[in-house]
Structures are given as C-alpha cells and as structure tokens.
Amino acid sequence: MSSAARPGRRAFVTGAAAAALAAGAGSSRAAEPVGGNLPHFHPALKDDLRFPLAWGTSPERDFAAWRRAARAQVEELLFTDRQDDTPYAPEFTAGVRSGGCTRQSVTLSLTRYERVRGSLLTPHGRGPFPAVLLLHDHGSKFDIGKEKLVRPWHDDTRLASARAWADRYFDGRFVGDELARRGYVVLCLDALGWGDRGPLAYEQQQALASNLYHLGSSPAGLMAREDQRAAAFLAGLDRVDGRRVAAVGFSMGGYRAWQVAALSDDIAAAASVCWMTGLKEMMVPGNNTLRGQSAFHMLHPGLSRHLDIPDVASIAAPRPMLFFHGGQDTLFTADGVRVAHEKLRAVWRSRGAEERLRLKTWPEYGHVFNSAMQDEVYAWLDAVV
Template sequence: MLKHYPQWLAIVEAEQAYAGYEVLNNMPAFYQQLKQSLTYPLAWGNAPEKDFNRWRAQAREKLLECMQPAPPQADFDMKVIESEQREGYTAQKIVFNVSGYSRVPAYLLVPEGKGPFPAVLLLHDHGAHFTIGKEKMVRPFNVSETVMQDADDWAVRCYDGQYVGDFLARNGYVVLAVDALFWGERGRKEYADYDAQQALSANLLQMGMSFGSLIAWDDIRSAEFLSSLPNVDKEKVGTMGFSMGAHRAWMTMAATDAVKAGAAVCWMNTTDSLMTLTNNQNKGGSAYSMIIPDIRRYMDYPHVASIACPKPMLFTNGTKDKLFPIEGVKSAYETMRQVWESQDAGEHFQTKIYDLPHFCSKEIQQAILDFFNKEFHVGNINK
C-alpha cells in the first residue's frame, strides 16, 4: 500500500481540486469506470477459443479488422537513387511503393559479401521530433548540413551516439529504414508539431482511416518488401524499434509473419497503468500515431503483442522511464511470458529492465544484436 501511496494521493488531490467538473486533467471523471469495463474478452486465456493457433488467427483477424481500411497495394517497383560505400556495407537511398497511395524514400543498407543475409526492419521513434524519421536510425548521406546535424544530435540524444542501422549493417544485416507519414521526407512543408499531427489524425478519421492504423499498414508492407528482396533470407527477417518504434515493432510482429523475430525498446505497458491522471499518455500528443480504434474492446497491449507468439521477442524498458510506469511494464511482461510459456516457447521470450530513462543505449543495441544472432543462428561479426 505504501508503495502506491504517492500516486493514490495525486489522484485524490486531483479529484478534489476538480470537484464539480466532469473532466479531470485530460481524463473524463468516469475514467475509472471505463477502465473497469475493459475485460479484454479476446485475450488468450479469456477468449472462448482454446486452440492457440485458431485463437492466434482470430485475434490477428480482429486486430486487422480494427485497422481497416487497408491502403490499396501496389507493386513495390524499387529504384536505387544513390549509394555510398561504407565500411563493410553499402548505404543506398531507394524509393518504393509502400501502398497505392505512397511512393516512399528509404535507406537500405546491404553488407558486403554473398547473400542471402539476415535482415532487420528498423522503425523510428516519435520524440515529438518530425523533421527526420529514417535518419534517426541510419546515418544519412548527401543531405544538407542541417539534416546531418539534426540526425547526429538525435543519435546522441536517444541512441547513445550510435546509428542502430549502421551498427547492424556492420554486423552482417540488411537494414531497411522508412519514414512514417508526417516524418522526414513524408512530412509537411510547414512547421510540424503536435497540433498539426492532431489535425492530420482528425482528418484521416473523418475520411474513415486512423493515423495509427495507416502507420501500421505501411510497416506491414515495408516488412513484406524487405522479405521480398533477393539478397534477404526470408526466414531471418526481424524488426526493431525504440519508443513509438517499439510499439510499431510488436504491432508488426503481431500483424504479419513476414517478420520472424522482434525487439521492442521502451514501449510496453498496460492500459490500466497508462490511463491515469498523471501519465504522459493521457495528453494525446504522440498517442495519436499509435491509436488503433476499438482494439481495447478486445485486447490490451500485451495481448495484441502476444499474437506474435511463438516467434522470438525481446522487450526492454528502463526503471527511470517516466513515460512507462515500471509496475505496468512488469505486469505486461508477465502477461506475455505466460502466453509464450503456455506454448512451450518461453526460451524465445526475453525481457530486460535497465536502470535507464527513456533511452536506447549501446548496451541495449548490443543485446538486440546478440538476440537476433542467437535466434537467427548467425555469427556475431561485431565490428
């Protein structure tokens, strides 16, 4: 009880301060009743279906239903725009059709030597920082000094001064990094901020599509594109992301089997822990890019991620991460662990909690490389 007293006191004080009103901070006064109404009837163990493979198919079908409509598909039609030789690999700037709506720029890193190679789809973070996207994960080239400085600063701020994509490519992985809509070269001409993001999300909703779902569909199609490349081993395609990118990574793992293993850094929790009067998630902001309409009526975050089971997954969070309460992290981890263990796949489910804030350190990046190497049975070049 004492452990939860500060949060309990904050809630009581807030409710007292807002007596007579029906909105507390950004939450409806009846938010506790709303949370209590979420019984997650399609979660594994709650659902009437007791055969795991049939449950998995039904849960994925419901997830994709909540993400509808899917953008129209188109042939990928990849073109290489320019390239740069780096130590042990080549960096290519490419374009391809991620949907019938969007032909997108991306970075593709290809190791030297004869393939097919293992591969990783890298999914960038949110960070309320929209001027770059793929450049958060891969060191850009032939860009303006402003973009280069922006990318270098972000690599230091969030990734311990190391570009994750280049680190993986040096160690023998094909790497794909794509801008999500509203970031980098898929952004807006005018200044991009939370207000503009909210307007984009509202406009998509008014035309029958959600922003978060569109990002998820693009990630699915990006995974399928990466898997289709002739120099990629289709049985060794993984995905990794930090923060919003972590949410995108386990969503992609749940939604498609084009990816065979995933690593999610600093995004996993429960709705109960996130939907409070004081958590960052209740402010809107970055949440717009990850909201899947109606999914909470069926499954919580760890239940959706469990659709990936029995595929290998690595989840990491930090004890000092103010965005994701550690008790909610541990609860979500335990929920998922029980699913993997129920399918005799516990050895393929890994979690690590670091004494860190919201951050993807070099130590975490090394752990991710080791994880993929182990699960994909490849050697650690470790350059």
C-alpha cells in the first residue's frame, strides 16, 4: 500500500496536494482544497460544536446560576490554580510627575511563579479615582508590551519603538497617558513574552504553548489568570475607587478586556476594540487564526465544546460593555462579527440591560484604535464608570 493510500494520510489538504487528491482515481471521497491548516473534515467538526452551555441554550434559566456555572467551566479550562492567594508584595518606584499624572513602575507577584513589572499612572488631585486596567495587544511585536500603551519615561531604549507603534495603531497617542489625563488611575503590565518578560520570537510561540501544555498550563490560561489578579490588585489600591474599575484593550488586549470582565467581579465595565467574533465564523480558510502562533494566546483547549466566544463575554452581563469593530479589519469576518453581536445583544436584552451594551462597526477603519474611536471610548467610560 502506498503512503498516499494509507488511512489518515489525507488529514490535511492544501493547495496542489488537495487538487491531486481530488483528481485521484479510486478515491471514495474527493477532498476539496482548503486554505490554511484545516483538516478536510473541518465542517463536520464545526457541526459538532453546539455550545450547549450558552445562555438561552443551557437548561439553566436563572441567570445568576448560569453565570456561576459558565464561569466555573471557563475557570476549569484555564489550566492554572483557581485560588492563587500569593501576596502581591508590590514594590513601587519613586513617582515622576509628568503629563498631568504621577508615573511609577510597580513590580508585583501576579502568580507564585514570577514577579511582573508594570506601569502605574495616577492623576494629579485628590482620590480615590476611577481606574483602568489597560491591556496591550499582540501585534507580533514583542520588544514592547506595556510601552505600546503607556509612554516609557524610564527607558529611552524603547521609546522609539513605542512611538512607532502608537503612530501605527493609535494616531500617535499613548492610550494610557490619555486616560490618566482624564482622571483615571492606569495599570498596564507585560504579558508573558512581551517587554520585560520577552522578547518572544514569533516562531517560538507554538513551542512555548506546547511546553506549557506539557507542564499542565497554557499561554491563554496564564494570561487570563494574571489579568484576573491584576484587576483585583488595581481595585484594592488606596488611590482607586474599587467600585469604578474598567478594563480596556485593543486587538488581543480587547480579547483580554472582555475576558477579564467575564472572570472578575472587580471589573465594573469593559471596552474591547477589534476583537470579537463567532468561533465558527473565524475558523475559515485564510483567517489568521489558522496559522497558529498568535492563536495560542487566546485558546483555551476544550472550551468550544461548551461556549462560543461571545458566550464567554456574556458572563459579564449585565455590566456595561463596549465592542468596536473596524469594517475593513481582515482579521475578523463580517459574519463572525454579526453573529457575535447578535448573541451579545440577546443576552443583554434578556437582562433588560440593552442600553448598557455598546456595539459599533466603523466601516471606514481597519484593525486600529484611532483617535476617533478613542474619543468615543473615553466619553463612554466617563458615562458608565
């Protein structure tokens, strides 16, 4: 028997290989070409995903009970300790007054495994202040993390890189600095692989993920747990009004923003820019997710057997949530965004809280968080936090 005829040899089909298989004589089922790294039977796998734990599909009709069950399912699949009570033991640098706020570095233990350094901005004036947990993107750029959103003031070696990133995605603004000027305490920390915890090389991401899986953890689970702990740390600072803490992020940071809102009661509201979609509609030929690599930072193995992506975000209902999408954003299909927005709207409507959900597509923009989008987010935050 030739290797091409052995069972299982058609598990992945792309390009010329797919065409050859489709034309092969004696084949009981012609394989059709697919783009990316999908198995030829991927439609059947999609059909198997029914998201039985989703609100409205789950037999549970008490929303509070549903939230507890759905959150518990997500927590189980984070592959990290659910109750990590490691003392934060924060170490603060001396404050530097600049740009309408006091800038500090803070080093703390988000888990028992590692100390993490972040940027902490405090507005001038008398607190306690509202606060924002600011979550950086992926961008396949690892030399900077927190510096993508907060202008570095203590490390000139990263300033040029940070400015170039702000010019590319944020109309030259540093989002954290803008928020601090508006009266918010801002905390922004490096995720594993970025800034002080990197730099990770693009092609190393899959190896990092597989090694963490072997060790009983995952990149996405570790990130989720750290963001959860960061939210609790921020809400507990004396300078912060713990009832008025929001999460804000762009791209992967947008994913992190709605995720931490779903997993943490310390988050009162969340704004997610350029990261929301239905899972099935995202897993289509040509989508960036099919390349792996960056996908591992937003992948909880097994979760799709229970909940769709917007179902997880819905755990945060009925708190105020904002989701912006760029109509020219090639990372998310129009169908995926539509499906996600419909699911989100249905959940908030079921709670009598549709006015707390802000869904908007900006048809003229791509994968950016430009000044026009920022200004709307800031105004929204001022109204809900």
